[in-house]
């Protein structure tokens with residue numbers, strides 16, 4: 001087996017323009033995808049749009065558009081967002097594509113063949129906005145309206161002929177899978193939620209609808225369209241050219257290593273998806289990671305509260321690396337986290353401009369003035385130089401482990417700590433004061449700090465790729481020397497080559513209050 005890694009984002013409903021929640025899921029996945037590449041893995045990173053179902057059909061009707069044309073337009077906005085967020089996705093799947101139809105039809109046929117599908121009548125609650133069925137005990141009345149207790153979304157009573165998937169018969173197998181694969185659902189608080197739900201007993205799931213037509217028709221019964229979640233979840237294998245299980249991508253990348261999702265869609269990914277796969281006799285993904293919600297000033301973002309933070313506007317004003325860094329530094333991954341413009345500004349100033357940015361800028365200008373703009377060659381490192389470098393280098397295995405456990409906050413905290421220590425080392429070693437009496441010592445200090453800047457830049461590369469690449473580029477660090485594994489080998493600088501100009505990495509934000 002090669003070092004392959006398959007990571008996905010949820011596929012987004014293109015029912016409106018992309019918002020911060022979408023940006024968040026995608027940025028998280030992008031960070032892990034980039035990190036695995038730096039670790040030397042052959043990564044496939046997938047994102048896309050989820051285009052069928054009643055929610056989209058209604059939205060298209062509201063806009064007086066044919067649903068396909070409506071999706072074509074909005075899906076473009078999500079494609080644009082991948083560029084704006086600087087995502088490194090290798091593919092973008094749309095559920096209206098032919099490759100996806102083929103794959104969903106095959107899944108359906110497999111479920112029929114295994115005896116997991118039967119025809120009956122559904123009567124119960126359905127939320128169009130969640131595209132989810134809810135049991136009676138999951139419904140409450142708020143201001144005279146029935147809503148889901150789980151999501152707060154309005155629900156309608158539905159009665160129609162429907163195909164069912166025998167979800168109930170998979171409870172035991174699912175529970176065993178969760179038990180045998182301790183890290184299948186992360187963080188573990190989410191795992192307990194899922195286990196409790198499954199332990200209560202699962203009901204069979206309605207997997208087709210007849211009251212609207214915007215979906216993939218059930219093979220051999222065109223009156224029905226396939227339930228949008230069975231349709232959507234299958235995207236993860238459609239992109240690998242399933243049903244061709246001999247296809248090189250399918251063989252290389254399935255089962256997926258990780259599906260990154262928001263906690264609101266955990267039930268679909270941690271219960272329905274593995275049950276569908278088990279029934280279809282296909283391998284299960286290794287991990288489902290459910291992140292928390294981004295709140296604005298402690299509240300859910302909503303038009304009526306007027307607290308929506310538009311990622312595109314923020315990126316225009318502050319920059320994409322700034323937003324990426326802020327979202328993952330300040331929001332504890334896995335939990336809900338509040339964001340605000342004021343905190344974003346503080347974070348940019350304190351962590352990026354004053355810490356990492358300042359470190360790079362002051363070292364670059366010192367080298368320009370005092371070292372002919374070249375990273376000096378050295379003879380021997382002192383104890384304090386080694387101490388600075390070794391602390392980071394010896395911690396590489398732990399840092400890799402943190403990322404592989406999705407403990408992103410601890411990872412960033414540690415790396416930012418190195419940047420802080422490096423600024424302190426630079427101040428304390430005072431290369432400017434030894435420059436005349438001990439130029440060799442000055443050169444050693446500068447080499448050490450350059451080595452450390454390079455290492456920190458590689459470690460932060462998956463989080464703030466644009467700025468760190470600028471630094472590595474300006475230091476003439478070749479692409480092949482930018483891998484995590486490379487950190488431990490000293491000497492990748494070209495001492496005869498001048499540094500390139502380094503523009504200001506992060507502008508400080510003036511506070512207007």
Ligand code: MSP
Pocket residue numbers: 009010011012013020021022024025050232233235260261262263264265292293294295301
């Ligand atoms: N189409 C489904 C996913 C199908 S995956 C096979 C869907 N789409 S969505 O567009 O509604 O949401 C996509 C993702 O955005 C989810 O992971 C959801 O958790 C995330 N977010 C939406 N709002 C959010 C916040 N305010 N905060 C963080 N993420 C949230 O669900």
